[in-house]
Amino acid sequence: MKRVAKYVLKYKVLFLIPLLAMLTFIALDLIQPYIIGRIIDDVIEEGNMSMLNSLIMALLIITLGKAIFIYISEYLFEVAGAKTSIDIREDLFNHIQRLPFNYFDGISTGEIMSRTTEDVNKIWMGLGFIIRFMVENIVYFTLASIMLFSYNWQLAIITLSVMPIMAKVAFAFEKKVGNTFEKISDQNATLNTAAQENLAGIRLVKAFARERYEIEKFLKENDKYYQYNLENAQIVSKYNPILEFLSNLTLVLVVTVGGNFVIGGQMSTGDLVAFNGYAMMLVWPLRLMGWLTNVLAECQASAKKIFKIMDIKPNIKSPDNPKQPKNVNGHVVFENVSFKHKGKYILKDISIDAKPGSTVAIMGTTGSGKSSIINLIGRFYDCTQGSIKVDGVDVKDRELNELRANLSVVMQDTFLFSDTLKNNIKFGVESTTEKDFQSACQDSMVSDFVDEMEVGYDTVVGERGVGLSGGQKQRVSIARALLKKSKILILDDATSALDMETEFNIQRAVDNRKGITKFIIAHRISAVKNADEILLIEDGKVVERGNHSSLLYKKGKYYEIYKEQFKDIENQTQEVI
Known part of the structure; x- marks a missing residue:
């Protein structure tokens, strides 16, 4: 992904604007639990009705602002991701054009097509969607953690105690699923090759009445593709429930321990509600971690295969100081x-x-x-x-x-x-x-x-x-x-x-x-x-x-x-x- 970052830097301004919009959205979102807490403590419990209208208006403004800034963020991240992937695809295609005949002697058309289409599209998705979510969740996690400690440091420590376990599970998940996606990507190229060759030679297939043979050959490769995806699904089904359980355990701890703090007078009801809102901002990134890791692994596997081709040095190229004949005669x-x-x-x-x-x-x-x-x-x-x-x-x-x-x-x-x-x-x-x-x-x-x-x-x-x-x-x-x-x-x-x-x-x-x-x-x-x-x-x-x-x-x-x-x-x- 380091090499993808070089392409991203070309559009750093285009990435910076949605990033600022995203941070603004997060800032507004972080204010919302605080206002809800004030409504519960100051308006409902204390009966200070004069604050109700201003607090509700603030919630409406925050809701409208969040909608505007999330639109700007999502749209421009998608545009920036698209422009970056277009550059990668162009550079890959241009590089392929410069490769000599002997490279094409040992590679199938289907594999090249897979690299220039599906693999580049996965990078597009990674830049326009996944990376945004990763950055967003890191910011949420950091700021929400600070807010938790500002309300109750004891409850914050209890809440965060689950996080190292979730991180360990997520990293193990990423390692296993990354290996699987490499096999899926390779098999997808093989499948594309089988389909491309069959369609290119469809008249020969029909002339020799070999439709059944070709169907069985394609089904065999398709079954391998299914098996690799099934292997991936088994990994996902193994790790995602663990992550889901740990994230829900966090909420159980907040409600149980926090409820006791409210009963003991160490927290107000509004503070607990606000604390729970910030805890949800922690849980949401953790719940997405498995899915994000899954898709990011796909992106990394695709990038690895693309740059593997781009790292091939053409052994036939123009010299640094080419010579030009005085006359063009065809001798x-x-x-x-x-x-x-x-x-x-x-x-x-x-x-x-x-x-x-x-x-x-x-x-x-x-x-x-x-x-x-x-x-x-x-x-x-x-x-x-x-x-x-x-x-x-x-x-x-x-x-x-x-x-x-x-x-x-x-x-x-x-x-x-x-x-x-x-x-x-x-x-x-x-x-x-x-x-x-x-x-x-x-x-x-x-x-x-x-x-x-x-x-x-x-x-x-x-x-x-x-x-x-x-x-x-x-x-x-x-x-x-x-x-x-x-x-x-x-x-x-x-x-x-x-x-x-x-x-x-x-x-x-x-x-x-x-x-x-x-x-x-x-x-x-x-x-x-x-x-x-x-x-x-x-x-x-x-x-x-x-x-x-x-x-x-x-x-x-x-x-x-x-x-x-x-x-x-x-x-x-x-x-x-």
């Missing part, structure tokens, strides 16, 4: 690059010299390391050995945003936002002209199917592009990359879902865009045969390299792939002949 050089991920070498001793405007194609079996090569260019991962230079400057010496601004990437996993087609295509640019937009859509052949839609580019696609075919989604992704007009274009298996005619037309349009260095990852010979250099990768190593003609002449692995892919065409040709 990419790999010098003896090796890359290790999770203790295993993915790439070994890779060297590439992609001249500005040239096309480099990469082929290989699944898992051979093709995508890892292009991921290193934009520093989505950092190479373990060797160096990668873009326009003569090592990528590790360049400012990240500037480096990536010169890349246009079509990922292997096509992703579209739940937004209009137009906004999905314009995602990579701040602004663009209508001419450039239409050019990108025509070159990627997006315009071919958009023209048939009722509202055209204003058509809203579903989550992850649901509603479009695989080929249509790939064309939208290509249009998005082309519109960015970067000097380096990376196509990671970007045409795998397209028919050969559409693929050929898009390739021709991309080839006609001069001055762009292109990296093409593909499995089909038709997608790479026009490249200036083709690399064949196996187990992270370059086993063959050259252009299409030279590789066919060598009659090596590339030649074998060529024969395998084109044998059907040759067989059909022979049958026709």
Whole structure:
């Protein structure tokens, strides 16, 4: 909670105003038992009716004042808590945006969602509600204790004798319930992940008729969540009755011992009534202590998990003094690059010299390391050995945003936002002209199917592009990359879902865009045969390299792939002949 306090200090004025309003409310509340005592002693017992009107008026003013100041206090505490939680959520989200790819390789979307929503909301509740009650109760306890001693120090000591026991019970309660809430928070993230994955893959679930399996899997996680909450309920049910008993015992002692003092003439009836009112101000905080401790433990558990993420230092970030290339041409050089991920070498001793405007194609079996090569260019991962230079400057010496601004990437996993087609295509640019937009859509052949839609580019696609075919989604992704007009274009298996005619037309349009260095990852010979250099990768190593003609002449692995892919065409040709 110390780190949360730093956020609170930003809005210290906003917290100070409701705090002063709360103290004013408490001051008015502390006057009320005294006035009631005077009514009993001076008006009822002594018969001094001249004081009645002024005392009743004072009670009315106090009641109205309490209503006004409690409104100010509650409203502004809530506003201050909301502003603080918004800052925490923004900082958390911004920090997550800066984390590298390898962080997301080992964490679920559901867990991140849980941290940015539910856990931040618990801090909001803690700041806007619980902290206010904690401060209020401490002030009540302190001032009410002083008032008790001013009336009768013996009865005050008897009343306060129960407090250490209650404090010990409350601290034990907080320790146990804090551990439980950590487990509840973790399981909530697991539950969110199960729900998110199921909803994201609902079509696959239905296609394989696995609804019952998914329901049982979700119910299993839901049952764990229930068990942890049940464990928490058992702790609460164990400690809350003890706190309730001790708080009621305090009132019993006040009435019993105080009644004897009144009978013995050591206190007046009005003083006992006033003393009882102040004793209630002690009992009320103690009765709330269990609940406050419970909710505060939730807040602390959530804060711990949020700041655990925020403490992760990005291992890929801009250098303190970044270097800027003199000219942006798209010249990419790999010098003896090796890359290790999770203790295993993915790439070994890779060297590439992609001249500005040239096309480099990469082929290989699944898992051979093709995508890892292009991921290193934009520093989505950092190479373990060797160096990668873009326009003569090592990528590790360049400012990240500037480096990536010169890349246009079509990922292997096509992703579209739940937004209009137009906004999905314009995602990579701040602004663009209508001419450039239409050019990108025509070159990627997006315009071919958009023209048939009722509202055209204003058509809203579903989550992850649901509603479009695989080929249509790939064309939208290509249009998005082309519109960015970067000097380096990376196509990671970007045409795998397209028919050969559409693929050929898009390739021709991309080839006609001069001055762009292109990296093409593909499995089909038709997608790479026009490249200036083709690399064949196996187990992270370059086993063959050259252009299409030279590789066919060598009659090596590339030649074998060529024969395998084109044998059907040759067989059909022979049958026709």
